Amino acid sequence: MNLNIDVDHEGNNKYVSLSGEIDAYTAPKLKETILPLTQDAEATVVVDLQQVTYMDSTGLGVFISALKSTKEYGGNLKLIQLQERVYRLFKITGLTEVIDIETDSTVRGGM
Amino acid sequence: MSTLKLDLESYKDLLKQYIETQNEQALYRAEQFSKHSIQQNITPDEIINVHIEALLELYPDIPSNIQSSLNFLLETMISYGLAYQEYQALREKQLELQSEISVAANMQQTLLSTTKPEMSELDVGAISTPAKQMNGDYYHFVKDQEGSLGIAVADVIGKGVPAALCMSMIKYSMDSFPDSRMEPSVILEGMNRVVERNVDPSMFVTMFYGLYDPDTHEFNYSSAGHEPGFYYSAKNDSFHDIEAEGLVLGVDRSVKYEQYTQHLDVGDMVVLLTDGVTECRTGDRFIERDEISDVIHQYKHLSAQEITEQVYRHFERLQDFQLRDDFTMIILRREV
The missing domain is CATH 1.10.1240.30 (KaiA/RbsU domain)
Incomplete structure (x- = not known):
C-alpha cells in the first residue's frame, strides 16, 4: 500500500495532491507533509483526494489535526474531489460540518 | 569460546x-x-x-x-x-516487550470488562475481538435506577497501545456518571468535553449511546460520528440504517448532540457495531453494509448472542482469519 504526495506552492496557496491509500502505514507521512503547510500564517491548504482509493480512520485523524492547526494559524483547509467511500467517512463522523469539503458533482456516486 | x-x-x-x-x-x-x-x-x-x-x-x-x-x-x-x-x-x-504488552492487555481486559445484562424484556448479544493484542473498541452496559438499559459503543481512532490507553480513560469517565437516568445526548456532551481536553489533536473517538426503556419499549440514542447501526423490523422483515448525526468526540468542545427515538415491537432488533465490521475487506473488495444485514438475517432464528458470533465467524473467514481492525457487534432484540 502506497501514498504519493505532491505539493505545489503559490504564495500562501498550497495545493496537495494525493494518490493511493491513506491508512495506519501512510498516515504518518501525510501528517509530516501537511502539518507544516498549515503552520504558515493565513495559508490556504487545498487537498485533492481524487486519486485516493481508500482511507481509514487514521486518515481522518490527520485531517482533524490539520484543521485544528489551520484554525490556530488563521488559515484555511479545503478538501476536494473525494471519492464516494472516502466522503462517506467524513459524512458519518460529522466532519463534513466542520471541514470545508467540496461536495459538488465531483463527489462520485451522488451522495 | x-x-x-x-x-x-x-x-x-x-x-x-x-x-x-x-x-x-x-x-x-x-x-x-x-x-x-x-x-x-x-x-x-x-x-x-x-x-x-x-x-x-x-x-x-x-x-x-x-x-x-x-x-x-x-x-x-x-x-x-x-x-x-x-x-x-x-x-x-522483544520477548520482554511482548510479555509487558500481554500483561497490559490482560489488565485492559479486566478494566474494560462489562456484564451483559439479563433482562426478560430483551435478548442481548455482544462480541468484541481485537485485531491485535489490545482492543481499541469498547462497549459498556449500565442499568439505571429506573430499570432502563444504557449501551455505549465506542471506537478510538488509531490502533494498538495508544488507542487502548485512551479507551481506559473513556471507561473511567463513563463510570463517573451518576446512576440516575442519563439521556444519551447529555452523556455524549460530557464525554466530548473529556476527550477534547485530554487527548492528542490527531486522536479522536466515535461513540454511540443508546438507552432502552423496558416499560415504553423506546430506544433513545445519540451518535458522535459513529458507524450507523441497523434497525430490524420484524413486521416488515427488513433492515434499515439507524441514522444519527453528530460530530466525533474531541474535535469541538461546544458541540451539541441530537437525540433520536426508535420504538421496538416484539421481535425487532437493534444492531450496533464499529467500523471494524464495515471496513472488512477481502482482497481489494470491501464488504457492503447490505452484506452485513444479509448475514444477520440469515441467522435471525438464533439467540442474539449466537447471531453476533455467527456474523463474526462469517467475516473472519472472509478475511482469512486476519482481522484488520477491532471487531465489535451488539444485538438487542425485544422479547416480550
Missing part, C-alpha cells in the same frame, strides 16, 4: 569422518553441532575458527594461499558474528 574449545576434538573427528567417507551420518552430526552452538550463543566466526584449527591439525601442509584465504574468511565473518549478537539482544528485548 571455552565450551567450544572442548568440542574442537569432536569437530575435528567429525570433519575427518566426513572428508573421508562423505556419509550422511557425519552431516547429521554437523547439524546437531550447529544447533548446539546456537544454544550456547556461539557466533558463526567462532565456528569458522574451529574449522580452521581442525583443518590445520588434520592437514598441516595445506598450501599457504589456502590458509590465507581461510583467515580472510574468518575476518569477513566477524561482522556477521557481531550482527548475530545484536540480533540475540534484540530478540530478548
